[in-house]
Amino acid sequence: MDSVDLQVLAAARRWAAEGRRFAWVTVARTWGSAPRPPGSWLALRDDGRVEGSVSGGCVEDDLIARMRGNRLGGGQPFILAYGVTQEEAVRYGLPCGGTLELVVEPSPDPAQLEDLAARLGQHQLTQRQVDIASGTVTIAAAERGDALSWDGGRLITVHGPRWRLLIIGAGQVSRYLAHMALALDYEIIVCDPRKEYGPGWDVPGTRLVTTLPDDTLFALEPDARLAVVALTHDPKLDDMVLMEALKLPAFYIGAIGSRLNNAKRRDRLARYFDLSEQELARLRGPVGLAIGSRTPPEIALAILAEMTAVKNGVAVPLRDAVAEP
Incomplete structure (x- = not known):
């Protein structure tokens, strides 16, 4: 998997061990040109520190403002969309009218992140599933041929092993x-x-x-x-x-x-x-x-x-x- 995403996972685990609050953001879908592909991760700490990326920077700035304004709280995953209009695309620095749909997890489970890291460390192909309606997140073994899936309510991402x-x-x-x-x-x-x-x-x-x-x-x-x-x-x-x-x-x-x-x-x-x-x-x-x-x-x-x-x-x-x- 992408080394950038491995750095995001490492930072999130470190923040969890330090007792810091943080949010977990995944690119679920893109339209047009987008700087990061679906499945990419970003971790956002309570003080605004960011690891990873989902755009050229302006979307991250908005996420930081939301975190500092306590608008990324709660425990239920939710969806954020950027660049729906041409004006928003320009505002958030998305090239060629690109659009991003993000799944935000305000309070990811540290134990699950440790489980995910352990599986990846053992070169296991792993599936992570986020259900927006129920708020449940599950981690399980993936099969060869499994791919990212997003239907607007359930996000499935596949990770590891490294090439x-x-x-x-x-x-x-x-x-x-x-x-x-x-x-x-x-x-x-x-x-x-x-x-x-x-x-x-x-x-x-x-x-x-x-x-x-x-x-x-x-x-x-x-x-x-x-x-x-x-x-x-x-x-x-x-x-x-x-x-x-x-x-x-x-x-x-x-x-x-x-x-x-x-x-x-x-x-x-x-x-x-x-x-x-x-x-x-x-x-x-x-x-x-x-x-x-x-x-x-x-x-x-x-x-x-x-x-x-x-x-x-x-x-x-x-x-x-x-x-x-």
Whole structure:
């Protein structure tokens, strides 16, 4: 889930532990252009301090004024709409006549926030449901394919686990890719059984493993929120993980190398590992968007940009040529 929203949850838990009163705000629906997507969170403390965002700032200013004016009290969730008219859209800084519909919980249950944090910490896909009429809030396990739902009376949001990235190889490109992916809240696992590379890995917030790539992959129990990127240039390592990953539900699978080397790789995978054309078509190789990248940080940027596009459902054609990095 979005790292901004994780910060909101952490702040709310901290405020609850300090005994502070705060409100919990969720973007339920948007029309037109909107700065934050449905499901985004904002926490608002009794003194006007804000964590997270729902707009470009003017809606937050109004929420702060409401909190300080004791107009966000009570215990029952309610709905707030902004930008219903063009005048309001301008007033609240919503671009292109955008409209926001927010669900406000004046007194969220701290125990439920702790439950939610614990589930997310264990990488559990979790559903949070707010019923406006009854005021009840429930947290339960979610299923793959569940999505945000809002019918004007009941808001269902789905959270976690974070997107995961398995990087094969602990070289220079991997180092830059890991740093960039951390900023997008990926959980990073770096696999490199080569004794020359592992000891030098020192990227904070990542996990280095030295088991064989295919064993590492299976230990992660791959799902549709996992990306696999092979960056060693060594067929004994890269092919080992690709031959398994292409049969599994990872949302992104890529391998570094030139057009020629990737053609040879596809031939090996088809010839010796019995991968179908459909499975091979999932392989992003040469990996990354074609942005003329040459240096390790540029290559990492191209990879992460392509990963982001695929994750967001943007159709990205395979690259047809790339220089050997």
